[in-house]
Amino acid sequence: MATSTDLILCERDDRKLNDHTMYICNPKTMKGITLPRPPRCYKKSFKGFASVPYSTKQFIEYSVVVVNCGDGHGYVENEFGFEAQVFSSRIGKWKEVVLILPKPFKAFFHSCRSLFHDGILYFYDNKNGMIAFSPIISKEKEKADDETLSIACRSIDWPLDCIVDDQSFVTVDLCQERLRLTQKKGMSVNIWDLKDNDTSKWEVKDKINLGGLTSHDSSIRYISDFRTPWILLGFNPFDDAVLYACMNQDRIVSCDLKTRQLKSVFVMPDESKSLLLSSGMKFFEDVRPFWLIF
Structure with a gap:
């Protein structure tokens, strides 16, 4: 939860x-x-x-x-x-x-x-x-x-240029001590950082066309249309230029915002695919804490 x-x-x-x-x-x-x-x-x-x-x-x-x-x-x-x-x-x-x-x-x-x-x-x-x-x-x-x-x-409030409807999806992550809003709408992904909590001031960080991403990884096929499902998972908490997503309902990929390159990170086992489709998936930060309470 x-x-x-x-x-x-x-x-x-x-x-x-x-x-x-x-x-x-x-x-x-x-x-x-x-x-x-x-x-x-x-x-x-x-x-x-x-x-x-x-x-x-x-x-x-x-x-x-x-x-x-x-x-x-x-x-x-x-x-x-x-x-x-x-x-x-x-x-x-x-x-x-x-x-x-x-x-x-x-x-x-x-x-x-x-x-x-x-x-x-x-x-x-x-x-x-x-x-x-x-x-x-x-x-x-x-x-x-x-x-x-x-x-x-x-x-x-969301940024004024973050137009949300039934076809869009947003997620908020903690990325290098900043709150980051990511919106996917169709094949477009828009990214903002929260600059001021009190005034709800957001700053545009990037805009991505998923159809324009490429990869040197032979296991990832080129994505160029709306038929390929994408689920945004979140940013790498230590590298704000790396976005994780689930592609084709079975593969976790990383996207380098600087090079617009995709890399395969993990192929999901068959038993996990139905869980992803029914309840969604979230990427969480994993750190090495200095404490162990249990």
Whole structure:
């Protein structure tokens, strides 16, 4: 569902047993911890994950945010705020919160995704921009056991020249400490970097025609029409000139923005193709942390 500081937030989705247990997993040790069940079970929700490691101790503080999407039919829109629950590792329990919005935010629970950076959790939707807030509950508010907390959010709009519709797809990545927006529409890919959070100021970084990409790799055939499926996965977190994508539903490729060259990175096994088609795929940063909490 989400990652933060090299940990993965997962959820068991067993509708027959009504089991929606959430886990935080460490892919390096192949171990995990189970989160307690939230006090309220939403029919549909979107989720965010934020974790902050400490360099002096083998310890990490984390928060999990679950946002209520009502009955889950299509888009959920709220003019004033979203009902949510936040689990804080510091207090070891869930707190009910209301995310206060500066303006209406419309999101589809299937496509709303999250990203945590520099103490701020971002939720973004394909069409409707982002909301941003701090998911860390302060020590003063921890003591209010029965009080519903209010958390103020900021709105960040997409660039004016990012025209979104049912034929376009956007993703947001953390690339060299910058938030990067990538939009695919047809065979065009447009890229912006967020320059100013407060004013929603974006800077155009590149525009790519997928049909014009070439490759010296004999395993990649030349792509020149709309019939070849492309799924954007994300940028290399350490090289902002390398974009990863899934091509032809079975091959992970890297695109060098400087040379416009494609390279084959990984061929997906047959059992993974149906998963990609049914639920989508996301590229996550993998780092070597200085801590191991489990």
